[in-house]
Amino acid sequence: MLCEECGKNNATVSITVTTGAGVKTRRLCQECMKKMESSLAKGDIQSFLSSILSVLHSEQKKETEAASPACSGCGLTYAEFEHTGRLGCAQCYRDFAQQLQPLLKRIHGRAQHAGRQPAAYEPDPACLLDAQIMELKQKMDDAVAVENFEDAAKYRDELRALTEKKEAANG
Numbered sequence: 001m002l003c004e005e006c007g008k009n010n011a012t013v014s015i016t017v018t019t020g021a022g023v024k025t026r027r028l029c030q031e032c033m034k035k036m037e038s039s040l041a042k043g044d045i046q047s048f049l050s051s052i053l054s055v056l057h058s059e060q061k062k063e064t065e066a067a068s069p070a071c072s073g074c075g076l077t078y079a080e081f082e083h084t085g086r087l088g089c090a091q092c093y094r095d096f097a098q099q100l101q102p103l104l105k106r107i108h109g110r111a112q113h114a115g116r117q118p119a120a121y122e123p124d125p126a127c128l129l130d131a132q133i134m135e136l137k138q139k140m141d142d143a144v145a146v147e148n149f150e151d152a153a154k155y156r157d158e159l160r161a162l163t164e165k166k167e168a169a170n171g
Contacts, residue, residue, distance in 0.1 A: 003029035071095045129166050133159065 003011045009029035016025045028036070068079035073091025078099055081087055093100065104111040112131065117123075140155035 001027055003027065003032055005029070005032040069095065069099075126166070126169065129162060129169070133162050133166065136162065 001011045003009045004027050006029060009031060011027035012030055013028045013033045014025055015028065016023060068077040070077045071088055071092045072095055074088035076088035076092055078096055081092070081096065087093065087096070101111045112134070136155050136159045140152050140159060143149070143152035143155060
């Protein structure tokens, strides 16, 4: 196994650190271990502790990125998006829709595009139907939240009709 610090030499030393989150083991080569020991021998306990904490932080970052969903188009993880602030492709918007919706609402005031479109643009009828369904769901949820059950029932009925229309079109 290679050293987790330098990634070049074989790991011969294991350091185990117990924290509230659990036990973490770090495998190092002799050279990297000597660097850590030399900082401790010099009385530089702060440097030694910071190197151990950086080890724990890098492991937590790797675990977080591994658990983060990835785009099926470009492979970008949501953790990478959070770090860079940039999506990789159009598929990212679909794959990360659930995570992006609250973010877009907070930034733009809404999650649906409301800007201009080219004059020759003809939207796909299925997309229009999906947009109407999403809008009705939101209206229904809002009506239930304020306990306006009459409007919520009206939106529910409209939603059922649109859903049936969509299912019939997909046939």
